[in-house]
Amino acid sequence: MKRSILLSIFILFGLLATEKSWSATVKISGKAPEYAMNSIELYTLHDIVSEEKIKLGTFRFSADGLFNLDVEITETTLCLADFDGYHGMIYIEPGKSYQIVFPPKRTLTESQKRNPFAKPEPVWFGILNPSKDELNLKIQQFEQEYAKLENRYFDQIFANQSKSLVDTVNLKLEKEFPKTNSSFFESHKFFRKANLEFALNQGKSAEFMETYFSHSKPMSNLAAYSVIFNQVFMNYFSMLSNAPNSTEIRNRINSANLTKLDDYFQKQLHFNKELSHLVLIKSMNDAYYSKQFSKALILKLLDQMKSPEWSAYEQKTAQLIHSKLTYLTSGTNPPSIILKNLNGQKVNFSDYPNTYIYLHFTDPKNSICRQHLDALKAISARYKEKMVIINVIPEIKGFKNGSGWPGIFTTTDSNTETSYKVKTYPNSFLIGKDGKLLLSPAPNPIDGLDRQLGQLFKSDYFKEMQKQNNPDVK
Missing domain, CATH: 3.40.30.10 (Glutaredoxin)
Incomplete structure (x- = not known):
C-alpha cells in the first residue's frame, strides 16, 4: 500500500515537473522611435483551418520607442502582428530572448484602411545580432533561395510535369542548405520541397500522400506545413465525391455520420487519426461554401465532433469553425455594439421591441x-x-x-x-x-x-x- 502511494506521488511530481518544463518564457524587446506611444498586438493562430487569432500580448512603445514583452509558450511558435499595412512574422522558441527590429513606420489613409482588396505586406521582423544558426535567419535565407529557384523552374515543372527538374531544384537547395541540427528548420525545408512535388501531380499520387502526410502528425505550428496542407486538401469532399467510383464516399458524406467518415479516411485512405480529423475539419469548412453539400449537413457533422474520440484541441477547432460559418447568418443574434446618437445618448436595439x-x-x-x-x-x-x-x-x-x-x-x-x-x-x-x-x-x-x-x-x-x-x- 505504502509503495503504491509513494509511486503515485513520484508519478504526480514527475507529471508536474514535465508540465512545468513544457512552458517557458520568451523575452522580446527593442527600440523603434517611429512607433513611440503606439501599441501593436502580437498573436498566433489557434489552428490552420479556422485561423482564429490567439492574443499573446501587446507591444507598448514608450515615448522613446522602447518596448518589451514576455510571452509564455510551450513550443516553437509563429507569431504575427498586423499594423500599418504590414503582416509581421517571427518564430519564437521557448526560453529564448529576441531584440527585434520593426519595419519603417507608415501611415495609411482611411480609404487605404477600408480597401477590401488591399492585402497587408508580409514582412519578417528583423533580429539584432542573430547567430548564424538563428531559426528565423535560416528560414529567410532558405525562402530567398527557394523563391529564386521557383521563379526559374516552376512553369517548366508544372507545364512539363518534369520530375527531373524537381530533383534538380531539390539538389540545389540541399547543397545550399545541408542538414542541420534544427528539426524545425529541417521540417520547414521538407514541406517547402513538397510544394514542388505537388506541382507534378497536384498531390494525387499515393507516393506523395505517403511521403508527406499519411504517417506523420500535422504540424500546425509550421507555416510551410500549413501552406501545402491547405493546397492538398482544398475542397477535399468535392474532390473525393467527383472522382470515379466515388459512390461510397458520397453516401458516407450524405449520411452525416462522422464516425463512418472518419473510419473511411483512416482505413480506406490510410490517414493517421490526427490527420484524418484535421482533413475532415478542413473539408467541412470548405464544403459549407460550396453548393454541392447541404449547409445543415455540414453543421450537423461539426456538432458530432463533441465526442471523446476527438481531442479537446480538435473539438475547440470544430467549435471555432462552426461559429465562423454561422456568424452573421440569418436567425442568429446581431453582434452587440455600443451606439450613441448625435447628442451622446446611448441607442440600443432593445429600445425597439x-x-x-x-x-x-x-x-x-x-x-x-x-x-x-x-x-x-x-x-x-x-x-x-x-x-x-x-x-x-x-x-x-x-x-x-x-x-x-x-x-x-x-x-x-x-x-x-x-x-x-x-x-x-x-x-x-x-x-x-x-x-x-x-x-x-x-x-x-x-x-x-x-x-x-x-x-x-x-x-x-x-x-x-x-x-x-x-x-x-x-
Whole structure:
C-alpha cells in the first residue's frame, strides 16, 4: 500500500515537473522611435483551418520607442502582428530572448484602411545580432533561395510535369542548405520541397500522400506545413465525391455520420487519426461554401465532433469553425455594439421591441453613400410605421443631418470591421421583430431594399390576416 502511494506521488511530481518544463518564457524587446506611444498586438493562430487569432500580448512603445514583452509558450511558435499595412512574422522558441527590429513606420489613409482588396505586406521582423544558426535567419535565407529557384523552374515543372527538374531544384537547395541540427528548420525545408512535388501531380499520387502526410502528425505550428496542407486538401469532399467510383464516399458524406467518415479516411485512405480529423475539419469548412453539400449537413457533422474520440484541441477547432460559418447568418443574434446618437445618448436595439430595425453603416462624406441616404427617404416614408432606421457613421466632427435623411444617426467606438465585417460603405442589415438577424446582409437602399421590404411586409400582412381568420394558426 505504502509503495503504491509513494509511486503515485513520484508519478504526480514527475507529471508536474514535465508540465512545468513544457512552458517557458520568451523575452522580446527593442527600440523603434517611429512607433513611440503606439501599441501593436502580437498573436498566433489557434489552428490552420479556422485561423482564429490567439492574443499573446501587446507591444507598448514608450515615448522613446522602447518596448518589451514576455510571452509564455510551450513550443516553437509563429507569431504575427498586423499594423500599418504590414503582416509581421517571427518564430519564437521557448526560453529564448529576441531584440527585434520593426519595419519603417507608415501611415495609411482611411480609404487605404477600408480597401477590401488591399492585402497587408508580409514582412519578417528583423533580429539584432542573430547567430548564424538563428531559426528565423535560416528560414529567410532558405525562402530567398527557394523563391529564386521557383521563379526559374516552376512553369517548366508544372507545364512539363518534369520530375527531373524537381530533383534538380531539390539538389540545389540541399547543397545550399545541408542538414542541420534544427528539426524545425529541417521540417520547414521538407514541406517547402513538397510544394514542388505537388506541382507534378497536384498531390494525387499515393507516393506523395505517403511521403508527406499519411504517417506523420500535422504540424500546425509550421507555416510551410500549413501552406501545402491547405493546397492538398482544398475542397477535399468535392474532390473525393467527383472522382470515379466515388459512390461510397458520397453516401458516407450524405449520411452525416462522422464516425463512418472518419473510419473511411483512416482505413480506406490510410490517414493517421490526427490527420484524418484535421482533413475532415478542413473539408467541412470548405464544403459549407460550396453548393454541392447541404449547409445543415455540414453543421450537423461539426456538432458530432463533441465526442471523446476527438481531442479537446480538435473539438475547440470544430467549435471555432462552426461559429465562423454561422456568424452573421440569418436567425442568429446581431453582434452587440455600443451606439450613441448625435447628442451622446446611448441607442440600443432593445429600445425597439417587436420592430424591424434597418441597421445601415454609411458615411455621409461619401457621394455613393449620400445617394443611398437620399433613396432611403422615400423608403422610410413608406414603411415608417413598421421599421426603425439606425444609421451608423464614422466620427465626423460637427456633423449635422442638414439633408433631412431619415433615421437615427449614431456613432460607435466598437470595431465594426470585426463585429459586422464592414469593410466598405454602405453596408446594411435587417433585424427582425424577434431581435435576430433577418436579412444578413440586407440590400442597400438603391440595391433593391424597397422591393425586399415590400415582400416582407406583404407576407406579414397575410400571416396576420390568417391568424385573425383562424386563431388556432400560429
